[in-house]
Amino acid sequence: MQHLSVPSAETEKILQTLQSGGNLPESARVITNPDEPGHRLIPFIGILAGDLLEYQVHEIDTKPSPKSYRDHLQHILPVEIFESIDWPTRHEFIGDLILIKLDEMQRQYGTEIAQAFLHQHTRVRAVFEDRGVTGQFRVRDLFLLGVRNGENPTTHTFLTEGGHKIAVDPSKVYYSSRLSTEREGTLDCARRLSVELGRPLSICDPYAGVGPSIVPLLSEPDLVGELFVNDMNPATTDFLKMNIKHPNVTIECTDARQLKQRDELSESFDLLLMNIPHDTISHLPELLPLLRKGGIVRGWAVIENSDFESASNYLTQILGHNVNIEIRRSYSATANLCRFEAKKTD
Numbered sequence: 001m002q003h004l005s006v007p008s009a010e011t012e013k014i015l016q017t018l019q020s021g022g023n024l025p026e027s028a029r030v031i032t033n034p035d036e037p038g039h040r041l042i043p044f045i046g047i048l049a050g051d052l053l054e055y056q057v058h059e060i061d062t063k064p065s066p067k068s069y070r071d072h073l074q075h076i077l078p079v080e081i082f083e084s085i086d087w088p089t090r091h092e093f094i095g096d097l098i099l100i101k102l103d104e105m106q107r108q109y110g111t112e113i114a115q116a117f118l119h120q121h122t123r124v125r126a127v128f129e130d131r132g133v134t135g136q137f138r139v140r141d142l143f144l145l146g147v148r149n150g151e152n153p154t155t156h157t158f159l160t161e162g163g164h165k166i167a168v169d170p171s172k173v174y175y176s177s178r179l180s181t182e183r184e185g186t187l188d189c190a191r192r193l194s195v196e197l198g199r200p201l202s203i204c205d206p207y208a209g210v211g212p213s214i215v216p217l218l219s220e221p222d223l224v225g226e227l228f229v230n231d232m233n234p235a236t237t238d239f240l241k242m243n244i245k246h247p248n249v250t251i252e253c254t255d256a257r258q259l260k261q262r263d264e265l266s267e268s269f270d271l272l273l274m275n276i277p278h279d280t281i282s283h284l285p286e287l288l289p290l291l292r293k294g295g296i297v298r299g300w301a302v303i304e305n306s307d308f309e310s311a312s313n314y315l316t317q318i319l320g321h322n323v324n325i326e327i328r329r330s331y332s333a334t335a336n337l338c339r340f341e342a343k344k345t346d
């Protein structure tokens, strides 16, 4: 098909001219001109006139293979709509689902966006708009945009993290793949501690979600002895039962701060995970009594830049020795997600 090579900035104007002259083919697809930087190629039909004659004409035989869902979207939507909107550049895979954040303009074309994704990713079952996390349990507000023909539009899925299969439903329980590297670090920490102690570890994950921090530890021979996992969200219990197969596991659903009242749990764990980033620092004194002397607490906390020093001093004070807080990634313009790892010495 014949294409006009036009400066990128003029694309919209020329599309309109072609459209009004009846020269724009249906589902026209604008592509980058690989031979002329800053130029795009617009297909046309019929005979051109006027200013359009100033542009170079290229005969293009083959269509480049689609690289993104936007390449499909371009065929689904009328060209003037496709060209008028900034389409999302990020989306998240959770198992066989795609979750995508949309603004008001993009949301009007949610069905078409889903159609384009389902075309691009043949293993994806359904596409949901992610309207953010809600409530104390930080579950996602998901809105179905599209599902593959004949498939179930459920948000329940199985994902693979570090080679391990994990059942999850992001609309009912918390899950984020962003913390997966932190979980690899937890595995390293547990290995080191187990070597140091010369035995399997007794581990407590009081804010376990669906258990992604624990799952990788279970495939290491003799790493995990007793295991106590808990989450206050009642929907996590079934997922924890599915994901955590261990002969010596206790699964509970309570406010983690209540656990200190249980005599049988007092000073009974070698490793304590504190992953409730907005509350880790305030909850820590209530959970520390569960840790044995010589045990390690590994925690994640969102800390405002202005509070960093006081958080560091506070941890040092409650653990009785200097605690190093590491910034792991930016959380907002003024805060970071941080991690600390500290031994209980008395």
Ligand SMILES: C[S@@+](CC[C@H](N)C(=O)[O-])C[C@H]1O[C@@H](n2cnc3c(N)ncnc32)[C@H](O)[C@@H]1O
Binding pocket: 136, 137, 138, 173, 174, 175, 176, 179, 206, 207, 208, 209, 210, 211, 212, 213, 230, 231, 232, 233, 236, 254, 255, 256, 257, 275, 276, 277
């Ligand atoms: C940031 S998520 C971490 C989940 C999991 N550790 C992970 O890495 O995916 C925090 C979890 O704490 C749970 N939660 C919130 N408040 C709690 C509380 N007071 N006691 C126990 N669990 C709580 C939430 O339901 C959520 O699953």
